Structures are given as C-alpha cells and as structure tokens.
Amino acid sequence: MQHEPKDITILGAGPTGLFALFYAGMRGVSAQIIDALSEPGGQLTALYPEKYIFDVAGFPRVLAKDLVAGQLEQAKQFGAPMHFDQRVVSLEEDGGTFTLVTETDRFPTRAIVIAAGIGAFSPRRLPQPCAEPWYGKGIHDRVLDPERFRGKQVLIIGGGDSAFDWAHQLLDRASSVTLAHRSDRFRAHAATVEEIRAACAEGRARMLTFHELHDITGNGENLSGVVLKDIKAKTTVAMNCDAILPMLGFVSDLGTMAEWGLNLEKDEILVNSAMETGRQGIWAAGDITTYPGKLKLIATGYSEAAIAVNQAVHWIYPEKKVNPGHSSHMAVFGVKEEASV
Ligand SMILES: Cc1cc2nc3c(=O)[nH]c(=O)nc-3n(C[C@H](O)[C@H](O)[C@H](O)COP(=O)(O)OP(=O)(O)OC[C@H]3O[C@@H](n4cnc5c(N)ncnc54)[C@H](O)[C@@H]3O)c2cc1C
Structure with missing residues (x-):
C-alpha cells in the first residue's frame, strides 16, 4: 500500500x-x-x-x-x-x-x-537448548502483566536491573521468587539489590549466585521444575517452578x-x-x-x-x-x- x-x-x-x-x-x-x-x-x-x-x-x-x-x-x-x-x-x-x-x-x-x-x-534468549521449547509456555521474557504470576513459583534468571526489579515487583504476588545469576556481581541499582537481599534474609526470596539453568522438567505443556547448575561447585540443584523469567538484556x-x-x-x-x-x-x-x-x-x-x-x-x-x-x-x-x- x-x-x-x-x-x-x-x-x-x-x-x-x-x-x-x-x-x-x-x-x-x-x-x-x-x-x-x-x-x-x-x-x-x-x-x-x-x-x-x-x-x-x-x-x-x-x-x-x-x-x-x-x-x-x-x-x-x-x-x-x-x-x-x-x-x-x-x-x-x-x-x-x-x-x-x-x-x-x-x-x-x-x-x-x-x-x-x-x-x-528482542530480548536475549537463554543459551541452553533445553529452554527453547518452553518459550511461550513456561518461559516469559517479557512481563506484560505481573498479575499473571500471582501464586506461582517463579525463577528469574539474570543480574541486571530488570531481573532485580521484577524480583521486587513479584515478591508479594508470586508464591516464591528465586533469582539465579551466573556470577556474584550485579548490574542493578544497589538499593534494589539490597531490598532483594533483605527479602532473602526474611525468607521471602532466594538468591542463587554462580548458578545457571541446566535442565527443565514438565509435561511438555506445563513446566513443573528446573535443575540449576552451580558453575563453581559443579553441583546441581532441582527446584519446583511454574515460570521462568529470563532477564538477560x-x-x-x-x-x-x-x-x-x-x-x-x-x-x-x-x-x-x-x-x-x-x-x-x-x-x-x-x-x-x-x-x-x-x-x-x-x-x-x-x-x-x-x-x-x-x-x-x-x-x-x-x-x-x-x-x-x-x-x-x-x-x-x-x-x-x-x-x-
Ligand atoms: C527496564 C527499563 C527501565 C527503564 N527505566 C527508565 C527510567 O526510569 N527513566 C528513564 O528516563 N528511562 C528509563 N529507561 C530507558 C527508557 O525506556 C529509554 O530511554 C526510552 O524508551 C527511549 O525512548 P526512544 O523512543 O528513544 O526508544 P524506544 O523506547 O526504544 O522506542 C523505539 C521504537 O522504535 C521502533 N523501531 C525500531 N526499529 C524499527 C524499525 N526498523 N521499524 C519500525 N519501528 C522500529 C521500536 O519498535 C520501538 O517501539 C528504562 C529502560 C528499561 C529497559
């Protein structure tokens, strides 16, 4: 036209x-x-x-x-x-x-x-091949409506402003909030990082440094859990999870x-x-x-x-x-x- x-x-x-x-x-x-x-x-x-x-x-x-x-x-x-x-x-x-x-x-x-x-x-995608089939099902790289995560067990991956901001916003909505990051250095505002650290100390959130996605479990339609890998200790940890929010820039x-x-x-x-x-x-x-x-x-x-x-x-x-x-x-x-x- x-x-x-x-x-x-x-x-x-x-x-x-x-x-x-x-x-x-x-x-x-x-x-x-x-x-x-x-x-x-x-x-x-x-x-x-x-x-x-x-x-x-x-x-x-x-x-x-x-x-x-x-x-x-x-x-x-x-x-x-x-x-x-x-x-x-x-x-x-x-x-x-x-x-x-x-x-x-x-x-x-x-x-x-x-x-x-x-x-x-476009949001940077998770590099792990296991993630690809879950985009649009349990993996959400944009949060258009935080209410969608009410009562959910949420894993946020990333160490920047978006990761910490969403962790903060979902604290009172999600049933659990875990933030996993590949290092212990964050690119987020120090004040927000401190708020999430405080929430972790109160048992309202969990922060896993030096961790990255290793595997995803579910029935093909619904995600039920993830396996995270500690890249320093070379160990893995499994956790229940309904939604993954990659915030990787x-x-x-x-x-x-x-x-x-x-x-x-x-x-x-x-x-x-x-x-x-x-x-x-x-x-x-x-x-x-x-x-x-x-x-x-x-x-x-x-x-x-x-x-x-x-x-x-x-x-x-x-x-x-x-x-x-x-x-x-x-x-x-x-x-x-x-x-x-
Ligand atoms: C999480 C987050 C929080 C932020 N918080 C703040 C804040 O508190 N205060 C602040 O000042 N700034 C903040 N920013 C930064 C702010 O959002 C940007 O500075 C602002 O959006 C820039 O506006 P823009 O119009 O220049 O570009 P954009 O908002 O990026 O808009 C550009 C538009 O161009 C379109 N476009 C690009 N290429 C093409 C193409 N080839 N054809 C057609 N359309 C195209 C895109 O689709 C897009 O809609 C934040 C950013 C993020 C990610």
Missing part, C-alpha cells in the same frame, strides 16, 4: 517518537509515525509497562503505561496517522523525496526523524539503517547538536543517538525530539523559524496570541 506523502515521518513510536509527532503537529507540518510493534510506547510498553518511572519532569512517579497513554493523547491531537506492525526494512530517495519501505507498505516523506531506540529489539538490530549513509558509531547514530545524522533530510533523536555526554533517558529523548523536528521544519519550510516560540502563546492550542512578557 502506498501512503500519502508527509512532510515528516517519524520512525519509532517510543516516548521520543511520540513527542516528535506531537511537536511536528504543533509546528503545523504534516507528519506520520511508523513502528514495528503493535502498540505505541517502545521500551515502556514492551518491556516495563507496570513499572514506575520517577525521573520524568512533572511526575513524582508515573507508571510507564500511564506515561505512554498521556503521550499518546498529546500526540494524537493533530490527527497525524500512526502506523503499527510496520517494520521499516529499507529507505529509498528519489528527487528529494524519501520513501520508507516496510514489508507491506510505502511511506513517502520529505524528511525523516529516526527515533528507533535500540533498533528493532536485549539484542538490538539496526537492520538496514546501517546502510542509509548515516554517521554511525557502533549500533548508534552519531548526531551533532542539531540532531543531524550526516544525511541531509534525516534527523535522529532518543536512545538511537550518541554524542559526547549522551544520556539514554526519556527526558533526553524529549529534548532531542524537539530539536530534530524544529530543524526538519525549518529545512522543509525555510520561512518557518527553527525556534518554535512558546506553546503557552500558540493559537494552535486555542490560546489567544499575546505579547510575551
């Missing part, structure tokens, strides 16, 4: 892309957003919808899914189309018009803002973006202070970008989105200034234009 040409197309509907879509609407240009996932929100929706975020300005704390809902409402107000389940696989350019191509559709556009986060991402895939003529540094797009990517007409923002001092945070992505969109607007329509002015004075929101004080 061939879509209507737009001024700006935003690749990626995570928090950065949603804010970019809003900004394009506020600046009065036509826009659209494309995402490979079936819902907006990027990492917030796919990886931690039920977690609280504490460092987004204006919210002392906000559930990831609620932040996405608010951003969606903000982004939708200018009626720009949102296209989900559309993974961008290539880019074409013809006579000053780009076309982003997915497996089924074509999206012509004058400018592009890439807000593709860590690329089209993510494998990101830039896909063909690596061939789009952008300035790349490893798997990231190297941008300057105007969010330029090295290819005219294409800007980038959010987790996909890098530069000295870069912070991969939601707050950073918002600012970068505003810079990228304002640059793109001025590039497409040179008569429109880069500086958007203050939204609090804008007629587009029904506010009567007033002289600024």
